Amino acid sequence: xxxSVIVPVYNVERWLDRCVTSIVGQTYKNLEIILIDDGSxxxxxxxxxxxxxxxxxxxxxxxxxxxxxxxxxxxxxxxTGTRIAFVDSDDWIDSEMLSTMNQWMDEQSxxxxxxxxxxxxxxxxxxxxxxxxxxxxxxTSDQTLHNFLYRSNRMASAVWNKLFDATLFKDGEGxxxxxxxxxxxxxxxxxxxxxxxxxRGIYFNPRGFYHYCIRTGSITTAGMNAHSLDKGISSERYxxxxxxxxxxxxxxxxxGRMQGWYDTLSMMY
Numbered sequence: 001x002x003x004s005v006i007v008p009v010y011n012v013e014r015w016l017d018r019c020v021t022s023i024v025g026q027t028y029k030n031l032e033i034i035l036i037d038d039g040s041x042x043x044x045x046x047x048x049x050x051x052x053x054x055x056x057x058x059x060x061x062x063x064x065x066x067x068x069x070x071x072x073x074x075x076x077x078x079x080t081g082t083r084i085a086f087v088d089s090d091d092w093i094d095s096e097m098l099s100t101m102n103q104w105m106d107e108q109s110x111x112x113x114x115x116x117x118x119x120x121x122x123x124x125x126x127x128x129x130x131x132x133x134x135x136x137x138x139x140t141s142d143q144t145l146h147n148f149l150y151r152s153n154r155m156a157s158a159v160w161n162k163l164f165d166a167t168l169f170k171d172g173e174g175x176x177x178x179x180x181x182x183x184x185x186x187x188x189x190x191x192x193x194x195x196x197x198x199x200r201g202i203y204f205n206p207r208g209f210y211h212y213c214i215r216t217g218s219i220t221t222a223g224m225n226a227h228s229l230d231k232g233i234s235s236e237r238y239x240x241x242x243x244x245x246x247x248x249x250x251x252x253x254x255x256g257r258m259q260g261w262y263d264t265l266s267m268m269y
Contacts, residue, residue: 003098004032004081004166007089008071013043015090015213022092022211024055028099033058034075035089039065044089069180069187072159076169076176084166086159090213097209101163104203111138112165112199117208118157123215129208130154136205144196145242146249148189149256154204155196158188161210162202168195186234186260193238197245228268235260 005023009016023033035048035058045062052058061074072086083102087093097116104114120128131154139147139155147155169178178194180187196202239253239260247253 001083001102002030002032002081003028003083003085003102003163004034004075004079005085005087005098006034006036006072006075006079007087008036008038008068008075009040009044009048009089010038010065010068010071011040011042011044012089013040013047016044016047019087019089019092020051020058022095023087024051024057025095026093026098027096028102031057031098032079032081034061034079035059036061036063036071036074038063038067038071067182069182069184072187073179073182076179079166082166084164084169085162087210088160088212090215091160092211092213094209094211098163100207100209104205105163105165108138108201108203111201111203112168113162113195113202115154115157115162115202115204116210117206118161118210118212119208121211121213129206132206132208134204134206136203138201138203140201141196141199142249144199144202145193145247146252148192148196149239149249149252149259151259155202156189156192158212159191160212164195165199168198181234181237184234184237185230189231189260190234190238193242197242197247229264231267232261232264235263 037045037048048060052060063074085098101114101116117129117131120130134154144155147153169176171177181190235257239257243253
């Protein structure tokens with residue numbers, strides 16, 4: 001079974017080798033590794049090409065800069081794997097992550113997504129396992145959406161600590177129809193709302209396989225900018241989608257909209 005690993009790359013020459021090394025060194029070897037150079041202006045572009053010459057599992061896309069969503073969508077457009085994972089290029093993953101998560105999905109017959117724990121790595125060397133105290137469990141689609149809208153049990157998180165059944169992104173003819181919203185930050189929440197609505201269930205295990213690097217100047221630490229309202233705008237869009245698709249928990253939807261704008265105000269302050 002091929003797992004497609006989609007890695008958006010933009011001006012990360014300092015961290016890229018660490019990231020790709022962690023992926024090519026996975027104990028699970030049947031990988032399609034897609035590096036999307038999103039118009040990098042440093043050495044990242046050349047580094048991607050160098051990696052593709054070292055490992056024939058690596059495919060490289062060079063494109064004009066369009067942002068994180070655009071890069072991930074380009075990867076989804078060419079991915080051929082049965083299952084899909086995302087890794088950000090300034091992060092890295094444990095060598096057992098994909099093998100273990102693939103096994104979890106094989107063992108859990110009622111799920112289309114599996115999720116591991118996350119370790120935050122700070123520039124000063126400090127580490128923090130942010131969900132290690134939560135129990136492993138299976139959530140149905142409705143349970144996941146409820147927790148997602150109420151921001152509980154880590155269901156409102158990112159795409160990079162998950163492994164997805166690739167069919168969740170496609171229609172009946174195999175065309176990719178679930179995509180990240182281009183031009184809008186908070187893209188993970190938008191996409192997850194769509195995935196959670198389509199899936200049967202998700203299995204969560206708190207084992208900390210994904211290393212999330214907290215660094216100055218990243219999207220999540222950029223301060224006030226043109227995207228400062230995106231969390232609120234995104235919440236309106238994905239709640240509209242859920243309501244239009246027939247999701248009936250009106251209170252949870254109202255809370256999800258409110259929380260999106262609260263997050264926006266909190267970030268501003």
